[in-house]
Amino acid sequence: MTVDLLGRTPVLQRHHGVPAHVQIERWLLAQIAAGEIVTGDRLPGERVLAAALRVSRMTLRQALDELARRGVLVRLPGRRGGAFVAEPKLDCDLTGVAGFTEQMRRADRRAGARVLSARTVAAEPPVATALGLPAGDPVHELVRVRDADGTALALECSWLPAAQLPGLLERPLTGSLYDLLGRGYGLAPHTAVEYLEPVTADAADAAALGLPVGTALMQVERTAHSATGVAVEFARDRYRADKVRLMIRTEVTG
CATH class of the missing domain: 3.40.1410.10 (Chorismate lyase-like)
Known part of the structure; x- marks a missing residue:
């Protein structure tokens, strides 16, 4: 199931020393910790989520790649793919x-x-x-x-x-x-x-x-x-x- 995050995307701070992709990582981790998104949920597509966050797709990918590297997300290719919330370790x-x-x-x-x-x-x-x-x-x-x-x-x-x-x-x-x-x-x-x-x-x-x-x-x-x-x-x-x-x-x- 694709989770609806578009109505609660944060306003990213542009000039206070924390890169935008790190702010996105922290936001997604907070959403998981609060139970707003759970194991198996699929995030909105990159184009849509990047637009909602007012960042480039490259910036969004930095955040998603890092969370995937840490095992928080699983990224799958193809039409039925995307970024999914991984089972907690x-x-x-x-x-x-x-x-x-x-x-x-x-x-x-x-x-x-x-x-x-x-x-x-x-x-x-x-x-x-x-x-x-x-x-x-x-x-x-x-x-x-x-x-x-x-x-x-x-x-x-x-x-x-x-x-x-x-x-x-x-x-x-x-x-x-x-x-x-x-x-x-x-x-x-x-x-x-x-x-x-x-x-x-x-x-x-x-x-x-x-x-x-x-x-x-x-x-x-x-x-x-x-x-x-x-x-x-x-x-x-x-x-x-x-x-x-x-x-x-x-x-x-x-």
């Missing part, structure tokens, strides 16, 4: 040592998992180093697509020390891995070091998540240790940047 809370299932619980979503592969392999040098093992030692390699309420959000690749976790791959692997490590082996992750890095989807990522190659993803590389200091997981999780915002809570300490 899901906040994944990485505070503490929270697996995907716990992150979704915090967001009031139902977590799911689809196992792509589960096998025991020889640890390659980066995996061995992270887990404190000699290169070539056996590790369990688990690759899963994680979803929230049926929407694929992340591709998880985890490596775990096989000697510490006998029979792990014979257990159910579609739930919380961290709960399984705790209940089954007494090795629940207690501390973790995580690195966040923007990446783009390669062919394997794209196939697993149903995305075009080159789509923006956010990678979280993590090494997790148990309370006794055992390295229990080295992981590279790749989240869809169009669906997820990663959040970390902090507090001031003395």
Whole structure:
């Protein structure tokens, strides 16, 4: 549905230091925050909206392009295309040592998992180093697509020390891995070091998540240790940047 914005376009301030396209971005964000335009609404066409705002189409496109880059709008080509209000991104809370299932619980979503592969392999040098093992030692390699309420959000690749976790791959692997490590082996992750890095989807990522190659993803590389200091997981999780915002809570300490 094309939303009627033409009757409430703002009067842009021309000479007070804030570019017109930034004022348009702020106005549209305020309209979304107030619920005046909602997910799935289509904005009026560029020519009509630019005329109502008394700006050039180039200026309007600057605003729309920036909001599309930030995931606020989705721009589609063709006669039935246009600029649409995107679904709000899901906040994944990485505070503490929270697996995907716990992150979704915090967001009031139902977590799911689809196992792509589960096998025991020889640890390659980066995996061995992270887990404190000699290169070539056996590790369990688990690759899963994680979803929230049926929407694929992340591709998880985890490596775990096989000697510490006998029979792990014979257990159910579609739930919380961290709960399984705790209940089954007494090795629940207690501390973790995580690195966040923007990446783009390669062919394997794209196939697993149903995305075009080159789509923006956010990678979280993590090494997790148990309370006794055992390295229990080295992981590279790749989240869809169009669906997820990663959040970390902090507090001031003395």
